[in-house]
Amino acid sequence: MSAVPQQELPRPGGFPEIRYKRYVPKIGPSGLALFSGITLMCTLGLYRTGQGNLERRELEREKVWSRIHLIPLLQAEVDRDTYRRENAINEREAEIMKNVKGWKAGESVYNSKRYTPQSYVVVP
Template sequence: MVQDLPPVGGYGPVQYRRNLPPRGFRPSHYLFAMGALCAYGFWEAGKGIKEQRELAREKVWSRIHLIPMLQAEVDRDTVRRQLAADAREKELMKDVPGWKNGSVYNSDRYVRPNYVVTPSQDNMKRTR
């Protein structure tokens, strides 16, 4: 009886792992791509922040340059209101003897009037 023996030099290696081709890029390529993408994003964000800062600076300076014009408009409105108030006072107090039109304060200094705009009673009834 002849026994069955392995071939001379032994059997070939047994393939126990799957032999699949690698899918996608190497991890180092993904890491480099993400680093480049983040760097570009930070670069663009920095440019946007600089632009927002410049726009804010421009807005502040435009407001600073508009202050004299706006103050002149407020002064014109104050003078107009003061003249209208003086005219109303003259009309109301024309029958009072000895009434002197002008300031109610005991001073010759100019006192800036403070106006408070209140809604009329008609408007109050409409809102309820």
């Protein structure tokens, strides 16, 4: 007698459904809302950065132009100071060399007609 093998079959009505999905409740904004929000924030940030760059550039231009317009005033101050110092040096030189015949105070020591400012040597 040979026994006929029996195949295992599902129970009547079938097996219960296997839960393979996670049923997590949807909390928070959707992916599209998050993506839109991040895009909006990046756009706003880049816009504000561009506006800041324009303002910084304008302030730098204003600073440069104010310096350019101050140069003649500062140069005039330097010229007045140089003139005053050269006159004082010439008077002091005339006083010191008054006993030397043929000495001309303030005369250039160079063999040139070109103006050369005096160089100041500070002796401690």
